[in-house]
Amino acid sequence: MARRLPNFSALRAFEAAARHENFSRAAEELHLTHGAISHQVRGLEEELGRALFVRNGRQVKITNDGLKFAQFLGKAFADIAAATDAMRATSINQRLTITSIPSFAARWLAPRLGKFIELHPDIEVVLQSSGHMQDLAREGVDVGIRFGRGNYPGMVVFRLMGDVYYPVVSPHYRGGKLPSTPADLARHTLLRSVEHWTPWLHAAGVDMPEPSGGLLFEDLSMLIRCAADGNGVALVRHVVAMQEIASGQLLRLFNIATPSPDEYFFVTPPNSANKPQVLAFRAWLLEEIEAFQRSSANAWAKPL
Structure with a gap:
């Protein structure tokens, strides 16, 4: 049978009040009123059956029992924050940010991206459309699809196809x-x-x-x-x-x-080249291009 826990809002209010030994500063931290903090702490004291603060007007002093309880809560909240940060980091690590020239993004890549997302539902894909050269690493972009001559200093570059x-x-x-x-x-x-x-x-x-x-x-x-x-x-x-x-x-x-004298290139910063989501996208993209070229085999005088 699950143990019944105190109200989480009351625990947060008490831990902040204990840390500051001041209801007003706890209220500022949690964006609440002084009265709301006092009410939450009073309710927690009633639920626990013991005083957590000694009150003298608007002045409060934490009790020994209250101090021990606050220390346990502080550690618990720190663990929750660390676990939350880890989850957020995992989510960010599974994000794939792609920038592409507008014509390729809108007319070739975007209509096909749904298939990649179906294969990799754990990857969040952000597609940006830009005709300007960018500093991919500085702007947090994992992959750039460029139309040019393949000269992108400092980047890991793979030819995709011609046109x-x-x-x-x-x-x-x-x-x-x-x-x-x-x-x-x-x-x-x-x-x-x-x-x-x-x-x-x-x-x-x-x-x-x-x-x-x-x-x-x-x-x-x-x-x-x-x-x-x-x-x-x-x-x-x-x-x-x-x-x-x-x-x-x-x-x-x-x-x-x-x-065309220009060709399509897959460009990625060195620190992104071996990310799992970048490798997965590159493998999928090459397969899509191979299928596209097979279906278009008779559409031009020389292969792409």
Whole structure:
């Protein structure tokens, strides 16, 4: 049969009052009133059947029995605090903080992360979207997914995959009258982004200058959305455009793809590289990428 314990709030009030030998300072510590502390201590004394303080007006002095009891409670509360800190530390250790370029985070990683969480329900995943380089260690980030050349000094770096560019268009663009050859693009609206058209145009044998003027998209997700709304032809990276292509919102034009000089990299600070949650995420991510590449094997001229 479980032993009946005194009210926990009363124990806390008494321990604080005994430590300070002052009801007012105990009240300040626990964010209560002087009267609430006095009431809690009085109730505890009645339950125990003995006085814990000698009172002289608003002045109090702890009794010998009260002092012994307070010392036991102080140790018990310290043990509770230590156990709580240990539990919090375990929780923090199982947190996985990931930062990724926005287009990859929103269009490739986030739709798949549910599978990782199902496999590892004990890991709390925090996904941050940022296009800026960060000091991963200083900002408490475990993993950065970056699109670049792989030069990240001081970091542990693994190549994930490459990507390719090709033009896409909504099937409803200009009432369905779509360009039939690369040369036809000269008569169509080419949507602009930070990714230049020129390398692809040269690969397609089209002699025309880099499009200029009008709106310039820095976010590929916005570029893809604009193309899907039928506003023009967009040059996209395969990895971030597959959702709209698979759903039929966008059509790939022509069978010409140019490899991106930048690639996707898994970047982690050395002190995070061997964390269990980082190793688990890396293994899962590589499996997902392998499956993605198998399903996309015929989508480009050369493998990612």
